[in-house]
């Protein structure tokens with residue numbers, strides 16, 4: 509185990525201490541005293557290019573984020589095993605009472621690509637991304653090298669995750685009483701464009717840049 513952080517992190521922390529921390533000091537103090545009360549939760553991918561806090565320009569205390577490989581929401585399955593994503597959802601919705609819950613997918617997702625190309629997947633990744641199997645089965649074509657197919661799989665998977673969210677009783681009931689709204693958003697890494705899922709049409713509509 510290391511004791512000296514990588515230089516990049518060291519330098520980054522120094523920049524934070526001298527830049528962002530002083531300007532947001534009162535906010536940090538307030539958050540420390542009163543606890544966090546973010547209004548929005550995001551389920552995102554681990555991908556280093558798709559940081560929700562960066563994309564949504566969020567400050568400390570604003571977003572409650574859980575990230576995992578391929579931004580998947582597993583089905584509700586209270587089986588006594590370890591469920592990190594479900595635990596975060598439970599905390600975000602029942603304890604923090606977030607008002608908005610966004611599943612944030614993205615283009616060129618390595619997890620989705622790994623599934624599509626049957627890449628070797630180690631002890632854990634293969635099992636995790638097998639959550640994509642029913643989604644892939646619902647699509648017509650199956651060409652792992654086809655960018656169009658991968659985008660289709662990424663977006664269909666996002667819709668599946670939104671459906672899975674509604675299997676969680678505490679999420680369904682919060683939605684039913686109007687206390688929580690679900691959203692699907694898709695980030696194009698190359699262009700920086702963000703699209704939002706219109707549930708009626710099932711299409712992702714790019715946010716206007718203004």
Ligand SMILES: [Zn+2]
Nearest residue numbers: 553555578617
């Ligand atoms: Zn990803």
